Amino acid sequence: MKNFLKYREIWLLAGIVVLIGLISTRFPGFADPANLRQVFNDTSILMILALGQMVVILTRSIDLSMASNLCFTGMVVAMLNAAHPAIPIPALIVIALLVGLVLGAINGFLVWRLNIPSIVVTLGTLTIYRGATFVVSGGAWVNADQMSPDFINFQRAALLGLPVLSWIAIIVIALFFLVMTRTQIGRSIYAIGVNPTASVYAGIDVGRTKFIVFCISGMIGGLAGYLWISRYVIASVEVANGYELNIIAACVIGGISIAGGIGSVGGAVLGALFLGIISNALPVINISPFWQMAISGSAIILAVVLNARGERRQGRIILRKAEAA
Amino acid sequence: MRNMDGLDTTMDTTAHHGTIQKRPPASVPRLTLTGISKSFPGVRALHNVSLSLYPGQVTALIGENGAGKSTLVKIMTGIYQPDSGEIGIDGQATTLPSAHAAFGHGITAIHQETVLFDDLSVAENIFLGHAPRTRFGTIDWRTMRNNAREVLETMRAGHIDADARLKDLGIANKHLVAVARAMSIDARIVIMDEPTAALSMKEIEELFLLIEFLKSEGKAVLFISHKFDEIYRIADRYTVFRDGEMVGEGLLKDTGQNEIVRMMVGRNVDHIFPQREPKIGAPVLSVSGLSHPTEFDDIGFELRKGEILGFYGLVGAGRSEVMQAIAGITRTSRGEISLDGQTIAPKSAADSIEAGIVYVPEERGKQGVVIGLPIFQNVSLPSLKRTSKSGVLRLAEEFTLARSYTERLDLRASSLSQDVGTLSGGNQQKVVIAKWLATTPKVIILDEPTKGIDIGSKAAVHGFMAELVAQGLSVIMVSSELPEILGMSDRVVVMREGRIAATYDNKGLDAETLVRTAAGIVA
Structure with missing residues (x-):
């Protein structure tokens, strides 16, 4: 399985390299390290969000409310910053994480304790959280001139040649990698995704684990809320409207199975990068944004087809072994 | 022998x-x-x-x-x-x-769980796939209803409303609908x-x-x-x-x-069971008055140290359900379970595993192995608390654990990192047993441990059971295979319709007695 996942990720990586190559023929500067760093930075928020979504999808659930959570939390920190510019940025980030955690915990609680399917719960909270943004802001925007310079510049500061935003993404990727491969909760997430019944027998609390993954995706949504608002320097009810679909698309392109249990941190990151490259490159080589949507859509279907083929190949190995045995 | x-x-x-x-x-x-x-x-x-x-x-x-x-x-x-x-x-x-x-x-089959469509009407179920058509090619609802009523009438089942949703009918009436369907296609x-x-x-x-x-x-x-x-x-x-x-x-x-x-x-000799000299000690697990609202009632038995206790009965006699209750997976309404003299009330599988009772479920695929995870991760799954330190996994410990138990069971695999799905049925079963043994239980409950596996793997599982009890473990073996029950058990509990019908010492016990007790035939 491990080998196979690597195999799939290498395919995706190869696809990305080919994509960059193709774009370079039309726009020679695209493959410059400086530009690639820029693309990475531009995709950082999507990568972070895709990782949060990944842990949810791995447990056979889905979180449709991440973009609304991002919007709400972004509004809360923006208003806090506008009202109290003295609050230091790290404290605001902690607040963003906590607000996101609360929203995620609400999702998780409903899924765990009331046993409502996650797609229903988060379809509800998708609307509720965005509505709540309207309630706290009264429908008003928070504009760049209301935000403190620190609020805006924190993520742009260069550290060892990369902006802080990129470093945050790298840290989140590393943390997720460690959690998924080296901790009990990571192992439990995979196990309940692959075989929930066997996991119950093995003494894993499936409901609690799902609660935890929604808490994780909530915290990620909250973190992304601050990063998004300070990047695009405007907070409104419309922020990231519909973006939950991009997050899920990144996961699917990255080989995370909607049926749960299959997927990796590397896959989610590469899936997000793929979408990031498309959205960055196509405008500069004069392809209309509508083509951009068509290409992302095709990539999703292609990824699903390739993954399904991969599963079948795996099945044949079982048969061969069974026959040999 | x-x-x-x-x-x-x-x-x-x-x-x-x-x-x-x-x-x-x-x-x-x-x-x-x-x-x-x-x-x-x-x-x-x-x-x-x-x-x-x-x-x-x-x-x-x-x-x-x-x-x-x-x-x-x-x-x-x-x-x-x-x-x-x-x-x-x-x-x-x-x-x-x-x-x-x-x-x-x-040719038509009416199954234990009738294969019909709950959300369709009785008439639709009867005529699904061969409904009468109007001359425009649409379904002729009126004729279909009338025909359905007619078929039900001829079967003396006129009390069933042809327009009722199937899910509103009881199981017996569902059977009638299934038969009506068979009649309508001239089965x-x-x-x-x-x-x-x-x-x-x-x-x-x-x-x-x-x-x-x-x-x-x-x-x-x-x-x-x-x-x-x-x-x-x-x-x-x-x-x-x-x-x-x-x-x-x-x-x-x-x-x-x-x-x-x-x-x-009666059967041909195709399998020799391991010879044991049971050293049976004090009671380890005792169960009394265990009841469930629908599945079983007033179950009481004792399991002693070093003993293999066989549970025989027909499918649906409630054996697995009793075991799942002891393993903390199903809740009971009444009754007491005690382990080493201490009353336990397991609320989850984790509680039972902690206490030292493990349940190796019957359906290897659905309830046992986690296909897609490598062998060593399957083995360590219920023992993660032990192989990790404050939530962080220690892979070396996991490998050591997996290696020691899979080696004892003679698992055939090229590497412990291999996906468990690539193993044969018998070897998957060994992984499942290894994973439960790795929790170092006092009582191990094996539900149909050799169902659907080849003779060689069966012998390995039986040999290993003998080894376990020799080391002082106690085993409950739920089995519907008479030779296995007679060949391995020290005592046999026979269940019928959710109750214990009899408990026998396996000395001079014969298969006929067991079948008669399980089926409720008075000799």
């Missing part, structure tokens, strides 16, 4: 092919299966079996679990293809390459696979009236049941299967219950 030899010679005089009881058929059979064989990787499900069904007669198919009855039904309904053998309908050789082809020949061969399993006494009577009706209509009926009173009540002929072979057939009026029981249980 303790083996099944004594059993074989004292009880089984009909096991060899030369002495199969055959009686001349009453008329031309509607359906004949001749020399049917079917194998799956590692398992021979059917070997050279024959079966004949006669119009206007009910044939009972009798056999232990795993005798090959379900496989045969699947061949008759076109779901499986036989490896060899012939199928004849009304004397004409034919094949049943698909479920559709079997349907076309008028000529009706297979009933344990139709009474979930019915009340009154509903069973209604079903029998229905079977009489089918007989009077000249249908050939195959009736599969474990219950002897029902078989003698409704069937005309019988065919007995054992270990995938046909061991006897004839007319029920000429054959006594004991004779059929003997055919079911």
